[in-house]
Amino acid sequence: MNETSLTVLSSVLVGLIVLSAFFSSSETGMMSLNRYRLKHMAKTGHKGAKRAQGLLQRTDQLIGVILIGNNFVNILASAIATVIAIRIWGDAGIAIATILLTLVILIFAEVTPKTLAALFPEKIAFPASHILGPLLKALYPLVWAVNLFTGAILKILRISPEDAANDHLSREELRTVVNEAGALIPAKHKDMLVGILDLENVTVNDIMVPRNDVVGIDLDDEMETILRQLRSSQHTRLPVYKGDINNIQGILHLRSASKLLLQEDINKAMIMQLCREPYFIPESTPLNTQLINFQKGKRRFGIVVDEYGDVLGLATLEDILEEIIGEFTTDYSATSPDIIPQDNGTFIIDGATSLRAINKTLGWKMPTDGPKTLNGLITETLENIPETNVCLKVAGHRVEVLQIKDNVVKAAIVHPGRRKKRSLL
Known part of the structure; x- marks a missing residue:
């Protein structure tokens, strides 16, 4: 073997190590991509994200073509390095080539490119998709055959790809994502998002105004007392009951009652005509369910009752919203x-x-x-x-x-x- 051939083989060996680094970094970059960020970028029209998303739809094929290419160039590099080492050092070149090539591949074709790909997956994966896509099409028969044997082995081991975890986030995982968002999401917005996630774990009984604190109109009171209460009430809606809070007759909106206050002759029957039918809420209703019920029924106010129908308190739409956005006061x-x-x-x-x-x-x-x-x-x-x-x-x-x-x-x-x-x- 002359010096020209030795130079050519050395150049080929360097090129193979570069290709090995490409396949190694491509594998790590593709697998390290944030799938949710990738979906968002693909929806906004990012071409690199679209190509990467298409390749990741069949992870088995993507890994297959990367490993076929990586193993091919590594084995070929090993063979060429052995030839060169024997030419230079004789029979001792086999051991020398093995040691040197192992170190070179480990440093320059494995650890370094994979570390870079893990740190900057998008910068590695998106450009690599230009090559991996056509390469997958060219090597598809070989990839298909490899995956066929791989699938058979998985079946023998009673492992199904469908059993693998999907990309859907659980409530607790989503809570972790929100909390770990850092400065990307303001603290107040984090609290609101977490508040929405917590609605299912909180019932109406947890946020209701207790029965002892409920302010309402007792029809057994004198008319003067009722009118005084209407004029001085700080609440928008008042439950109207007779004798006992458990005997609720309706819900009075003070906006409707304000017209009555301008009249001279007002009686209890006129007040009852303005009342809306009471809306009752079981005490164990989760807040997320009650929020939807308020929306469907176009309600903002409900009476909380226990399993026996006794009044426990009242809940409003504002109470539920405060669980999401916090108190309306700043301090x-x-x-x-x-x-x-x-x-x-x-x-x-x-x-x-x-x-x-x-x-x-x-x-x-x-x-x-x-x-x-x-x-x-x-x-x-x-x-x-x-x-x-x-x-x-x-x-x-x-x-x-x-x-x-x-x-x-x-x-x-x-x-x-x-x-x-x-x-x-």
């Missing part, structure tokens, strides 16, 4: 009369405040799988209704009962939970 702890911050870091909290509202407002983790309000949590922990002001520990927080009235904890002082000290060692 709930500063403006809410239910949670009043103190100078010493404690909070005076109304006993009827829901535990979910406390957790969302103050970032705490009080249990919500049992009682729904602070009063309920305190009485459950004590296993009785406190007769005097007591101090107890609830869910890691020190709670001091401040006011008790009608067998209900009206207010309590709650201390923030202690944070664990970080070790300096």
Whole structure:
């Protein structure tokens, strides 16, 4: 073998190593592509994304053509390197060629190109699709034959490609994607997206206004009392009942009642004519279902009832929306009369405040799988209704009962939970 032949073989060997690096980087780049970003780019008309998406629709064929090409060039490179090594070093060239070629392929045709492809998959995969597409068509019979044997082996192992995980994200996976989006999604928008995902896990019972806090019109009251209530009410809609809240007659919208207030002779029958039929909601209804029900029925207000039909409270469309977008006030702890911050870091909290509202407002983790309000949590922990002001520990927080009235904890002082000290060692 003359020097010219040796030079030609060396050039071919370098070209084969470059081809090996191409196939290795193409495989990693294609497999590392973000499928959801790829679909988005393809929909917007990106040609490289469309080609890559087409190749990835049959992953077995894509991997087949890449591995056929990669193994072919590696084996051919090994043969040529052996010939060159024997020409230079004689019989010892076989061992030398094996060691040197292994190192060269490992560094320049495997680790380096695959690392680059993993870091920048789009920059590698999109240009590579120009070559892989025609190559797949040219080698399709060979790829088909290889996949045929591969499929037979998988059947023997009782493995079906259909059993593989699909590209659909579960709710928890989508939550992780949203939380890991970083600066791409503003924090407020993240909270809203997570709030939508959480709607299924929250029931109407968790966000309703409790029965004790429901403001309504009692038809058994004097007409003067009713009119005074209509003029001073801070609510847009009021339930109308007779004697007891369980005996609801209808829902009155104050916009309709405002016309009555201009008249002189007003009676209860005229008020009832303006009432809309009450809409009842089972307490266990998930919020995502109730949101759709409100939309279908063109409702914004519903009465929450238990399995026996007794009224537990009321829920509004605004209550559900607040679970998604948060409170409509910018600083709930500063403006809410239910949670009043103190100078010493404690909070005076109304006993009827829901535990979910406390957790969302103050970032705490009080249990919500049992009682729904602070009063309920305190009485459950004590296993009785406190007769005097007591101090107890609830869910890691020190709670001091401040006011008790009608067998209900009206207010309590709650201390923030202690944070664990970080070790300096």
